[in-house]
Amino acid sequence: MTREQYILATQQNSLPRTEHPQFYPVGIYGWRKRCLYFFVLLLLVTMIVNLAMTIWILKVMNFTVDGMGNLRVTKKGIRLEGISEFLLPLYVKEIHSRKDSPLVLQSDRNVTVNARNHMGQLTGQLTVGADAVEAQCKRFEVRASEGGKVLFSADEDEIVIGADRLKVTG
Incomplete structure (x- = not known):
């Protein structure tokens, strides 16, 4: 017991004591209790x-342990199967199609492929549009599918045509 508690316990109380002490109920009653129940019920419904x-x-x-929808996470990277739509630019190191099907890229306006160096500067660009195919690079080559002949x-300095025959119409 602390000193103050001892003094308060041993002092005579000068206030008159009543025979029947008044009890005050402790707790939440009435409209406060109803509001509390309402808020608890509202929280439960929200949850x-x-x-x-x-x-x-x-x-x-379509979330699974492997991934989401057509997107699967593998040891080699991310595998996307089926038709997919990208709303923002896609930055990847490699894109492969399945061995038995072609890789198809479609766009409402154009398809642009950018090449960048290790510092992030644009070094080459190929744009396929509705009206034209444009290439911006230091050197542009067209090779034969068999043999790889240019x-x-x-x-900037020269244009080389490596075909055996050149036909100009018009």
């Missing part, structure tokens, strides 16, 4: 709706 929406999103997006080559 159930949140859980249901989370499960619905997981089901719609059919056409162009750079």
